Amino acid sequence: MKIKNIIVSYFVGLLFSVGLSISGMLQPQKVIGFLNLFYNWDPSLILVMIGAIAVHSSYYFFIKPKFSAPLFTDSFQVPNRSDITSSLIIGASIFGIGWGLGGYCPGPALTSVANFSLNPFIFLGAMLVGMALYRKVQNRLPFTK
């Protein structure tokens, strides 16, 4: 990747966290409030997803097909797998349990470090350990990747 790709990447990260802040998704109680489907439900998260998916899917189906390559690199790198594996299901389940417990997913956790409070630091540290742990044990797990 070239300098221009790195600049784009930096700008995308910046825009992403501004969106997270405006959307309210940096507040774990709002995420937990969405997952609390049967008591005092907070629909915010679904509206965040609807807004993001409306923009991304419009691009993906109406604009992207007109381009044979991205503007700043040679090819689009879009995952094309469609197999439902045990790792996908078990991994998503483990993620969902942690998400429900803490109210943070990776993006908000990283962005919330800017608040300089203890919990996001603890969460981020533990999350990085969890990622390293999976990389360490992945080949010893009996699940199809």
Add this chain to the structure above:
Amino acid sequence: MIAMNNELVNALIGGVIIGLATVIMMHFNGRIAGISGIINGAFKIVPGDWAWRIFFIFGLLTGGLLMKIANPESFNDKSGNSTLIIAVAGLLVGFGTIMGNGCTSGHGVCGISRLSKRSIVATIVFISAGVFTVTLKQWLTR
């Protein structure tokens, strides 16, 4: 009631901004803006595939600092979670997102947008597991 409506409008606007961010990543760099994958890949220094990840993370942090000044209430944590719960949650989120090849951004936004079967399944599973966990926790601590 009005405050609630504002929150919902902000959620939609924030979502549109997040959508734009993921579109820019795809249109210029040809990449999925999947945050767990970007972070996980940053652990391994591969020439040509490392700097963009680190700068994406710097971008997230810069945006966080800007919004800490512009919109500090957006960081309010009223979850009342103990440090121990947070640590366990972080471990599970790290392990689970890498094992399941994605999180809310990669599967939930980018994947669903292109109607990826894997992402639709993963998103249904992680939201269901989240609902189960929150409901159980609420029931146990009541």
